[in-house]
Amino acid sequence: MLLPVLQAVSQVAAKESPTVLNLAFADQQLNTALRLMQGQIVGLRSGVLPPWSVSLIAQGVHPVTIAEAQQVGGSLQGALEFLLDRGYLGRAQLDGVAQERALSALLPLAWQTSMTSSALWADAPSELPLNSTSTQQIIETAERHAALLTREERALKPSSRFSANPLSVSTMVGNEDKERVYHAAMRGLSLGEMSQRLPQRWDTLTQTVSRLLREGALRPQNAAAPREVADALKAGQAAPDFCLPDLAGGELRLSALRGQPVWLVFNRQSTCAMCNPHHAKIIAMHELLRARGVQIVSVWGSPLEDLSSGIGRQRPPYPVLADPNDETYDRYGLRMSLKGTLDPRNLSTMIQGFRMMGASALKDDGELLRMPAEFLIGADGVIETAHYNSYGSDWLPMERVLSWADQQTVPDRH
Incomplete structure (x- = not known):
């Protein structure tokens, strides 16, 4: 029947x-x-x-x-x-x-x-x-x-959300399906959002979630409203404050940099083949910008423990922050785009990125469909340029960043 x-x-x-x-x-x-x-x-x-x-x-x-x-x-x-x-x-x-x-x-x-x-x-x-x-x-x-699905697995809905137990992270090692679902839950994704992003069929996805719930790695949350993403920010607005963990240790609060111009770069996952080549250029420019008093800050949609094996391999001489729950991305109005991710204009940058990162560029430790963004913020904390990438590698031209930096007042170092 x-x-x-x-x-x-x-x-x-x-x-x-x-x-x-x-x-x-x-x-x-x-x-x-x-x-x-x-x-x-x-x-x-x-x-x-x-x-x-x-x-x-x-x-x-x-x-x-x-x-x-x-x-x-x-x-x-x-x-x-x-x-x-x-x-x-x-x-x-x-x-x-x-x-x-x-x-x-x-x-x-x-x-x-x-x-x-x-x-x-x-x-x-x-x-x-x-x-x-x-x-x-x-x-x-x-x-x-x-x-074959149990009653608990049948009861799971696309709107079901879960909180991840941070003490269980070590138990995920060696099981790719469990690790993917666990990190997706850490990023606040609902079951339906997981099904749109992970290469797991619905029955295996619900079975993995059910297993993690039984093991205590996940806990069910009450039905929650979809995440609210702010409107795109514009020049003249105050840059929203945030506090995120830094790969170098400790935390960084944006407002603590008040008095310095800031180049704030929002990236995708830590191994992204479109983001890492961009940061190779930023690292090469770092001394020029530092001499002009500009502080570079980069934010990544990956867990802190994954940053060292991704962007951390380039040893950036500026803060590398982790936002695996995407809260800061949402406050700054960043969006997802399949079209922007697959745009053919990304191809040359992606080839360069895969040469840099090797097989690790395929690792999904963040949002693969996320469109990056960059903000040039004055010493007063007000956004002077808000740039949202229309496709993955649509970064601000370096000449434009240098021109902006030349207009900033270098802080008195004495």
Whole structure:
């Protein structure tokens, strides 16, 4: 006996004519659209799926190759055809990824009883066709995996949030799935946000969360409102104060630097292939800026313990701060952007970054979709330039920073 939602999909899939089925739920992140034709799923849109790039990276496709495929292909379908034509993926492998994505979309729906509608849509979602897998096979597989979930795992929702026990961090070593989920919880991500960012199917994700809850590494939080991200800051506004741990030890409070001009750089994760080449240039400029009285401060969306193996390898002569919970990023109005992350203009910087960082550049210890930003702050604590990267490597030109520094008053050192 099929579960209610899967039964609704099965009934529509039996139709001969192409049909788009919209499954709507009280929890809107579960809303799913399926395009069905002759017993096959040929289109899919789901709020719990990660971007295709995450699925491809999990298959061993290099991020630089994905960026090149997008640049050449111009669309998802074109990018996938590029990867097939160049031999980066085999057809069977790509079909397997598509099948897993369809399964990942259906699994969180299997035990839902709050479906508000199952209307047919004229708006067809775009997704790679599942050439050789029938809808019925996907549904049967989804029901089989759903039956293995415990009552506690079934009760987990996309809105579920957790607090991480800092004393459990050492127990994560050696288990990549547990480590990813633990660090995602440390950053304040909900279960639904984890499903959009981590290469884990919904059932394995909920099983990992359940295991961490039993071990005491995670604790459930009451349903919380989504994180509030401030509006983008502008020149003339006071720079919001913050206090963050420093890789060199202790903490740094921004207001403690009042009286000095500050170049504040917000980065992505500590091993980022777009951020580390930028900091190589900043390090080379450090003495010039220090002579002009400018203090450089860099903030990274990674746990403190991960900074030394990332940006710390360059030994920056300025503060390197950790904000794994993204609280400062939110106060400064930084946003996520898949388009900006995959922008082909990032390619040359990413190649340089992968040469610098090696395989560690693939480590996800922060927000991969985060767009960086830079702020030039006067000695009075007022923002003089607010620059939000439109794509990952869209940094402020060094000439502009030097020109700004030349206009600052060098503090009296006597």
